[in-house]
Amino acid sequence: MKNFIAIILVGMFASTVLSEPKGVAPVTYIDSEKVSAAFAKGGPLIETPGYKVHAGRRQGPGFVELHMRETDVFYIVDGTATFVTGGTMVDGKEVSPGQMRGTSITGGEIHHLKKGDVIIVPNGTPHQFTETSNPFLYFIVKPISN
Numbered sequence: 001m002k003n004f005i006a007i008i009l010v011g012m013f014a015s016t017v018l019s020e021p022k023g024v025a026p027v028t029y030i031d032s033e034k035v036s037a038a039f040a041k042g043g044p045l046i047e048t049p050g051y052k053v054h055a056g057r058r059q060g061p062g063f064v065e066l067h068m069r070e071t072d073v074f075y076i077v078d079g080t081a082t083f084v085t086g087g088t089m090v091d092g093k094e095v096s097p098g099q100m101r102g103t104s105i106t107g108g109e110i111h112h113l114k115k116g117d118v119i120i121v122p123n124g125t126p127h128q129f130t131e132t133s134n135p136f137l138y139f140i141v142k143p144i145s146n
Helices: 002-019 032-041
Strands: 043-047 051-058 064-067 072-078 080-085 088-090 093-096 099-102 104-106 109-114 118-121 127-132 136-143
Touching (some): 032 043, 080 118, 088 099, 104 127
Antiparallel strands (some): 043 051, 051 136, 064 099, 080 109
């Protein structure tokens, strides 16, 4: 009987330990002053191995981007932009592991973005801001796949 109780207790302990989440990240709070400062110049608010959150600021068009592991989730805060997704990247070059840049896109889909819009660009999809207001502000969340 004692062995049976010991086995039950060990099983309960193992079940509890195995069911608890491992390596849970802490909650992150970013105050409005830090967010405003990030939007003033554009840049990251937080970057972790699993995701990134940036305060994006553009004053004109940019290069074509393609991320092999990052999905881009854009929320437009202010301004307007013409944004091209999909198609084929022209003159693509790897600029860092999993990150490519190019000069233009052929055969892509054109989107006209404005305040309040959300657009999601899956990893592996070329995308480019071809026109923007000055400034064009957006939050970008980047979940990173393995």
